Amino acid sequence: MVVQSAAEAITYPAVGAELDIEGISHAFDIDGATLPVLDNVNLAIAPGEFVALLGPSGCGKSTLLRLVAGLEKPRAGTLREDEVRISGPHPSRVVVFQDPTLFPWRTVWDNVALGLEAQGILKAQRHRVDDVIELVGLSSFRNAYPHQLSGGMAQRVALARALVNDPKILVLDEPLGKLDSLTRIAMQSELVALWQRKGFTTLLVTHDVEEALVLANRVIVLSDRPARIKADIAVARPYPRHRGDPYLAELRKQILGLLGLEATW
Amino acid sequence: MSTYSVSDATAAAAPRAAITLADLSGSYGVGLAASLVWLAFGLSCLYWPDVGDWSRTGSLGIGAIVVAAFILFGTFSADYLGGAGQALRKRAPWLVAFGAFVTLWEVATAKFAWLPLPFFPPPQSILEVYTDDLPKLLDSVFASIKLQLGGYIIGATVGFITGVSIGWSQKIGYWVHPVLRFIGPLPATAWLPIAFFTFPSSWSASTFLIALATGFPVTVLTWSGVASVSSAYYDVARTLGAKPSFLVLKVAIPAALPHVFVGLFMGLGSSFAVLVVAEMIGVKAGLGWYLQWAQGWAAYANMYAALIVMSLLCSGAITLLFRTRDRLLVWQKGVVKW
Structure with missing residues (x-):
């Protein structure tokens, strides 16, 4: 159990993994030119922490997530999950992408079962699929196909598909970015509730300062490409948080300033 | 009208309204027309002598009349036949057109020999292939x-x-x-x-x-x-x-x-x-x-x-x-x- 030395002590169940990002640099080769996207990023995330990554569009946030997920290898630096070096994808680190990317040929149930099926443990653990579909409130849609779902429902299925693996680190790449604002607010609360209940470490990429402040207990502000860490801000407020909280409003102003948008305040 | 009394009997069994004249020109009309066309085709085979010597004219005529009877029965009991009845109703215009086509074919080949032989044989000779070959x-x-x-x-x-x-x-x-x-x-x-x-x-x-x-x-x-x-x-x-x-x-x-x-x-x-x-x-x-x-x-x-x-x-x-x-x-x- 980890206790944060913040204003309010927040405790986490020890399900989440520790994530160490050490001296990560990464670049892409585009038309013969090298485009640096990450520049010496160092970040230590405690088990069960909810960390939000904020930064300008195209700064390399999503690239950092792909490295954490193990979908790509960094050019320099190391990533460690619970002291073990990350060398490839693993179901203990599951990503929820901006698009739900449900497999259209599979029903909701079969989509959620994907991870267990890929790991060859579905037959023995079918109840886990039922449980997690219940958890996201889609039991009556278990036999529906993705094209029959609304955007919010599809994203819930994507969340269920990730959670069924009992991840130690949940990686969220703007998962609510394409939802309408009402659905978005509702899903933010659901996300916090799930995180509190399950205790996984969460890494969230978002464009939305308010979303970061409502959800995370630590907000990392990244610079323009190549991304460096500009600020590491602790959000020491208990949950559920309120959008109108003056403390959050003050942080929001500060973060918008860091992103060069103070004029919008 | 003799057909009317047949349909009257079906309608009497139905709890719904009896068949009206409007029905005859509407949903039942096309089916009735299809049945009549096939009946005409059958009768022309049976009672109109062929120009040439075709052995299956009689069987073809009887077959056509059987088809006519099926269409008639199907048309007036479509409501009780479920999917098959609906399908028949939907295809009734095609049955009219197809019946007219075979009648025309029969008349143009076996009855008047307008079309040259052997390139355009009458329908009964095709039936003959299916039975004899x-x-x-x-x-x-x-x-x-x-x-x-x-x-x-x-x-x-x-x-x-x-x-x-x-x-x-x-x-x-x-x-x-x-x-x-x-x-x-x-x-x-x-x-x-x-x-x-x-x-x-x-x-x-x-x-x-x-x-x-x-x-x-x-x-x-x-x-x-x-x-x-x-x-x-x-x-x-x-x-x-x-x-x-x-x-x-x-x-x-x-x-x-x-x-x-x-x-x-x-x-x-x-x-x-x-x-x-x-x-x-x-x-x-x-x-x-x-x-x-x-x-x-x-x-x-x-x-x-x-x-x-x-x-x-x-x-x-x-x-x-x-x-x-x-x-x-x-x-x-x-x-x-x-």
Whole structure:
């Protein structure tokens, strides 16, 4: 159990993994030119922490997530999950992408079962699929196909598909970015509730300062490409948080300033 | 009106309103007209003497009257026949048109001999083929199905596996792609002369040609289907712990299936063409051979009869393929209904 030395002590169940990002640099080769996207990023995330990554569009946030997920290898630096070096994808680190990317040929149930099926443990653990579909409130849609779902429902299925693996680190790449604002607010609360209940470490990429402040207990502000860490801000407020909280409003102003948008305040 | 009293009896049994004049001109009218047209066709066969000597005129007339009776019965009891009744009602205009067409055909050939013989035989002579030459026709049908099915299954399987391999592996693509580009666009029939003397039997040669004609479109479309699968699907599967075999079997192939079915459909079309040509030239069996044989004897009725059977078989094969696709791809929206 980890206790944060913040204003309010927040405790986490020890399900989440520790994530160490050490001296990560990464670049892409585009038309013969090298485009640096990450520049010496160092970040230590405690088990069960909810960390939000904020930064300008195209700064390399999503690239950092792909490295954490193990979908790509960094050019320099190391990533460690619970002291073990990350060398490839693993179901203990599951990503929820901006698009739900449900497999259209599979029903909701079969989509959620994907991870267990890929790991060859579905037959023995079918109840886990039922449980997690219940958890996201889609039991009556278990036999529906993705094209029959609304955007919010599809994203819930994507969340269920990730959670069924009992991840130690949940990686969220703007998962609510394409939802309408009402659905978005509702899903933010659901996300916090799930995180509190399950205790996984969460890494969230978002464009939305308010979303970061409502959800995370630590907000990392990244610079323009190549991304460096500009600020590491602790959000020491208990949950559920309120959008109108003056403390959050003050942080929001500060973060918008860091992103060069103070004029919008 | 005698027909009215028949319908009255049905209507009396119905709890709903009796048939009115408006109904006769509306939903029942077309069915009634279809029935009358077929009755007229039947009566013309039975009571109007033929110009030539056709042996099956009487049977054809009786058959037409039976059809007329079925249409009449179906029209007035459509509400109680469920799906079949609805289907009949929907197709009633076609039954009128088709009945009129065969009547016209009968009159123009057997009754007035307006159209030259032997090129335009009357309908009864086609019926005669189906009754008198049935064993030979059935043998031909079985021979064609056997040849087509063998070649198609081999071609589709090889094409599918090749398509998945080159879509998945760049190394295999490097070697197979040039061969595919060189051989694929060649019409399979161009291989006929070579195939018939290199293969041990004309049957194996034809199977090879049909497989070739099927294989090319199936390969290309399977390949493009696998190649166009969004990399996001692979990312999702990989983060969930999928191994390469899972990525191929459970991600690439299902995602490519809509393309594969387009390839299977195109392959079916081109393999029919090869089948008929192969049967006409090399294989001494099958519907293509039957057509050739009938032409040799100037037996045009046999030709028309075989053409009708062939059309039904080809159409049936495509229907079967589309039904299979609809079952497998229920998850897709807005697919073409055949």
